[in-house]
Amino acid sequence: MIVRTLAECENSERKVVSETGTWDSVRMLLKDDKMGFSFHITTIYAGTQTHIHYRNHLESVFCISGEGEIETLADGKVYPIAPGTLYVLDQHDEHLLRGFSEMKMACVFNPPLSGREVHDEHGVYPLDAEAVA
Structure with missing residues (x-):
C-alpha cells in the first residue's frame, strides 16, 4: 500500500x-510507483495563462477550487472552469489554460510522469524513454 x-x-x-x-x-x-x-x-496561479499541448500524454483534470478557463486552439472554443469541473484532454488537445483566481486541480496522466517534467517551448512534456521500450 502507498500512503502519502x-x-x-x-x-x-x-x-x-x-x-x-x-x-x-x-x-x-509517479511512474516508479508502478500504477500505470x-x-x-x-x-x-491567478492572472496567468499557460500554453499546453500534451502530445505524449492523456490527462484528466478536476477543479477543486478557483476559477479560470481552457481554450482549445484547434477550434477556439472556450470552456469555463470552476470547482467541480472535470475536463479530459482525450485528443491531446493543444490549449491555453487561464487562471482568473488561484486554481487547485487534481490531475491524472497516462502514461505516468517520472517526476521532474516541465513544459517545453511547445507546451509538451517529454515522453519518458522507458515508456517506449
Whole structure:
C-alpha cells in the first residue's frame, strides 16, 4: 500500500515549480510507483495563462477550487472552469489554460510522469524513454 500526504509531498522533490511562474505541481504518484498513471495536485496561479499541448500524454483534470478557463486552439472554443469541473484532454488537445483566481486541480496522466517534467517551448512534456521500450 502507498500512503502519502499532500503536505509531505509539498515539502519534497515531488513539488515542481514551472520556470514560467504560472503553476506548480505536487506529484503524489509517479511512474516508479508502478500504477500505470500519475496523480498530481496542481496550482494554477491567478492572472496567468499557460500554453499546453500534451502530445505524449492523456490527462484528466478536476477543479477543486478557483476559477479560470481552457481554450482549445484547434477550434477556439472556450470552456469555463470552476470547482467541480472535470475536463479530459482525450485528443491531446493543444490549449491555453487561464487562471482568473488561484486554481487547485487534481490531475491524472497516462502514461505516468517520472517526476521532474516541465513544459517545453511547445507546451509538451517529454515522453519518458522507458515508456517506449
